[in-house]
Amino acid sequence: MSRTRIKICGLTRPEDVRAAVEAGADAIGFVFYPPSPRHVDVERAAELAALLPPFVTAVGLFVNADEAYVRQVLARVPLQLLQFHGDEDESECARYGRPWIKAARMRAGVDLVEFAASHPGARGILLDAFVDGYGGGGKVFDWSLIPHGFARPLVLSGGLAPDNVAEAVRRVRPWAVDVSSGVEAAKGIKDARLITAFIAGVRNADG
Numbered sequence: 001m002s003r004t005r006i007k008i009c010g011l012t013r014p015e016d017v018r019a020a021v022e023a024g025a026d027a028i029g030f031v032f033y034p035p036s037p038r039h040v041d042v043e044r045a046a047e048l049a050a051l052l053p054p055f056v057t058a059v060g061l062f063v064n065a066d067e068a069y070v071r072q073v074l075a076r077v078p079l080q081l082l083q084f085h086g087d088e089d090e091s092e093c094a095r096y097g098r099p100w101i102k103a104a105r106m107r108a109g110v111d112l113v114e115f116a117a118s119h120p121g122a123r124g125i126l127l128d129a130f131v132d133g134y135g136g137g138g139k140v141f142d143w144s145l146i147p148h149g150f151a152r153p154l155v156l157s158g159g160l161a162p163d164n165v166a167e168a169v170r171r172v173r174p175w176a177v178d179v180s181s182g183v184e185a186a187k188g189i190k191d192a193r194l195i196t197a198f199i200a201g202v203r204n205a206d207g
């Protein structure tokens with residue numbers, strides 16, 4: 001079994017990017033969603049992305065963004081993966097010619113198999129709890145809603161934190177985990193010790 005990949009999302013400060021890289025994150029997420037307290041503008045994101053060493057992936061998170069805005073971001077920020085967290089359909093996700101993943105907002109009654117089938121081009125399906133504001137709410141969803149043998153790469157998120165991520169990895173065995181609230185001192189402000197503890201929890205569960 002390969003090791004679980006780890007994305008730390010919602011970074012707004014250089015010291016947090018450095019802390020995530022030092023701790024061993026595989027990917028860093030920038031939120032391009034103005035209502036979010038973790039939103040970064042294009043210039044700030046470009047500065048932060050420039051700090052990344054090779055083989056750490058820069059991910060851009062969008063929520064029902066205008067096409068022109070996404071293209072403006074892509075022209076300036078070297079994003080290797082796009083994360084669509086709103087109501088975007090397959091063609092809206094695919095039109096940028098970049099690898100992308102799609103977030104499913106998990107709650108009782110969601111048909112994840114049908115959801116995944118409606119996004120065949122997604123490199124993976126990210127699972128987040130259904131919250132107001134589309135995501136980043138620090139809320140855990142019921143992991144038993146995930147169908148056994150789900151065939152697409154899964155990125156598990158939603159309320160993960162140092163004290164529950166090992167259990168989450170052992171139970172769900174996702175391809176990757178994604179965290180924002182659980183490693184924060186305040187919204188948009190990461191805590192290096194929590195990032196380190198989170199990554200240790202994942203590695204502990206990887207065995």
Ligand SMILES: O=C(O)c1ccccc1N[C@@H]1O[C@H](COP(=O)(O)O)[C@@H](O)[C@H]1O
Binds near residue numbers: 031126135
């Ligand atoms: O981080 C945000 O502000 C955000 C806003 C809108 C959509 C998604 C957002 N973040 C993503 O939500 C999940 C879960 O985050 P949390 O760990 O529960 O806070 C994660 O994938 C974030 O990247």
